[in-house]
Amino acid sequence: MRHTALAQTWFLSLRQGRQDPDMIYFDNAATTWPKPPQVIETMVQCMEQGGGNPGRAGHRLALEAGRIVYAARRAVAELVNAPDPMRVVLTANVTEALNLALHGLLRPGDHVITSSMEHNSVMRPLRALEAEGVELTVIACSPDGALDPGEVEAAIRARTAMIVLTHASNVAGTLLPIAEVGQIARRHGVLFLVDAAQTAGACPLDVQSAAIDLLAFTGHKSLYGPMGTGGLVIGPRVNADRLRPLKQGGTGSRSELEHQPAFLPDMCESGTPNVVGLAGLVAGVDWVRRRGVEAIRAHEMALTRRLLDGLAAIRGVRVYGPQNPQQQVAVVSLRIDGMAPDEIGLRLDEEHGILCRVGLHCAPAAHRTMGTFPTGTVRFGLGALNTADEVDASLAAVDCLARKGQ
Amino acid sequence: MSGMGYAVILLPSTSHAMHAEATLKQAGIACKMIPVPRHISSDCGVCIRIAREDREAARAALAAAGIAWEGMHDC
Numbered sequence: 001m002r003h004t005a006l007a008q009t010w011f012l013s014l015r016q017g018r019q020d021p022d023m024i025y026f027d028n029a030a031t032t033w034p035k036p037p038q039v040i041e042t043m044v045q046c047m048e049q050g051g052g053n054p055g056r057a058g059h060r061l062a063l064e065a066g067r068i069v070y071a072a073r074r075a076v077a078e079l080v081n082a083p084d085p086m087r088v089v090l091t092a093n094v095t096e097a098l099n100l101a102l103h104g105l106l107r108p109g110d111h112v113i114t115s116s117m118e119h120n121s122v123m124r125p126l127r128a129l130e131a132e133g134v135e136l137t138v139i140a141c142s143p144d145g146a147l148d149p150g151e152v153e154a155a156i157r158a159r160t161a162m163i164v165l166t167h168a169s170n171v172a173g174t175l176l177p178i179a180e181v182g183q184i185a186r187r188h189g190v191l192f193l194v195d196a197a198q199t200a201g202a203c204p205l206d207v208q209s210a211a212i213d214l215l216a217f218t219g220h221k222s223l224y225g226p227m228g229t230g231g232l233v234i235g236p237r238v239n240a241d242r243l244r245p246l247k248q249g250g251t252g253s254r255s256e257l258e259h260q261p262a263f264l265p266d267m268c269e270s271g272t273p274n275v276v277g278l279a280g281l282v283a284g285v286d287w288v289r290r291r292g293v294e295a296i297r298a299h300e301m302a303l304t305r306r307l308l309d310g311l312a313a314i315r316g317v318r319v320y321g322p323q324n325p326q327q328q329v330a331v332v333s334l335r336i337d338g339m340a341p342d343e344i345g346l347r348l349d350e351e352h353g354i355l356c357r358v359g360l361h362c363a364p365a366a367h368r369t370m371g372t373f374p375t376g377t378v379r380f381g382l383g384a385l386n387t388a389d390e391v392d393a394s395l396a397a398v399d400c401l402a403r404k405g406q
Numbered sequence: 407m408s409g410m411g412y413a414v415i416l417l418p419s420t421s422h423a424m425h426a427e428a429t430l431k432q433a434g435i436a437c438k439m440i441p442v443p444r445h446i447s448s449d450c451g452v453c454i455r456i457a458r459e460d461r462e463a464a465r466a467a468l469a470a471a472g473i474a475w476e477g478m479h480d481c
């Protein structure tokens with residue numbers, strides 16, 4: 001009983017936010033909120049009705065859990081046009097998926113190319129691998145985050161094993177030219193890994209037409225699933241025999257062996273998975289597909305256009321990134337003259353009910369590229385459920401703060 | 407699944423069994439996931455039971471989906 005009481009205290013304090021009609025959630029780039037009701041209902045149903053451990057027994061609840069896990073592979077594979085759901089490895093988030101691809105495939109002596117707009121979930125594993133003898137080239141992007149594919153091609157060497165790019169910057173929103181780079185990678189026989197944290201569900205994505213060999217995604221952003229879900233979509237050009245799993249352990253398959261199985265997806269999925277989370281991910285992807293990725297993209301572009309136009313008209317506001325909805329996702333970084341980003345963030349929250357993220361956004365390289373290191377920026381991350389009214393209210397709030405900053 | 411008897415399809419893992427089950431159902435082949443019969447394998451996993459008469463159709467559907475199965479046994 002004591003635990004119920006504690007949980008209630010916790011949920012009640014959260015519920016205040018839910019009920020506050022004036023609150024504007026502009027931190028969708030960190031995680032989308034609110035989640036569609038179907039996602040929550042599916043997760044509750046999963047806990048109430050399907051309690052088995054997938055792959056660990058043959059009884060009906062275990063099988064039902066296994067079907068949920070399979071449905072998650074299938075939903076993501078279909079969303080990104082991946083041919084084989086068995087090559088969708090499910091992980092806790094995109095960070096784990098990126099680590100699996102990088103640590104799993106790169107060896108000392110290999111050369112890897114990335115951009116200067118990467119999140120630390122790419123940069124830190126690469127820096128760690130560099131210390132172990134992997135050679136790294138970081139292509140400098142322009143201050144608005146744009147990458148010249150020609151520079152990527154020029155950096156390719158005989159030992160280049162992989163090109164790693166974020167699909168869209170989580171700081172400036174800039175879309176990187178993944179289709180062009182995919183063709184370059186393919187021409188040179190180099191693997192192409194894309195961090196789709198900011199784009200899966202928000203932008204059309206086709207691993208086959210974009211020639212993506214490894215697509216890392218996270219479930220809790222524009223796929224509208226819960227935190228603790230994600231994965232790596234592995235293309236046919238990746239040799240699974242060369243892939244080293246991040247961990248070993250029980251898979252429910254080949255239990256007679258003391259060695260890790262050597263086939264996908266089991267070899268990379270030791271340990272009981274987040275079945276409840278994956279049920280939510282399936283519902284989230286389903287919600288996205290019903291709404292339509294194209295329609296979501298159009299909605300977010302319209303909101304971004306409205307936000308950018310409004311910000312351009314406010315004196316004392318500096319906006320970063322392409323400032324063109326065609327060339328970016330619904331992520332806008334800004335600064336206000338005479339006011340530090342952390343103060344802006346606090347005042348937006350406390351005085352205007354606007355929730356956003358300030359600082360370096362786990363991407364110091366991107367901020368160096370933009371010239372905003374080490375202070376960082378204020379980031380508005382819009383989502384499919386935001387409205388034009390919310391954009392207008394945030395513009396009024398920024399205008400109010402900009403006047404104080406003068 | 408008439409009185410013609412059953413066949414079971416063995417797959418490398420439960421994840422593959424789930425994939426095979428969805429693929430067979432999509433192809434209109436009646437199937438059921440069951441624990442692997444002891445006399446066939448010592449593995450503790452599951453396999454898919456179909457009607458014997460559906461063996462060829464199942465082979466074709468699994469091959470079309472690129473699913474590698476480990477064995478098909480009458481039982």
Ligand SMILES: Cc1ncc(COP(=O)(O)O)c(C=O)c1O
Nearest residue numbers: 093094095119121166170197218
């Ligand atoms: C571009 C990019 N990569 C990676 C991540 C890491 O995501 P996660 O924390 O879900 O692993 C994020 C978001 O935080 C991101 O925006």
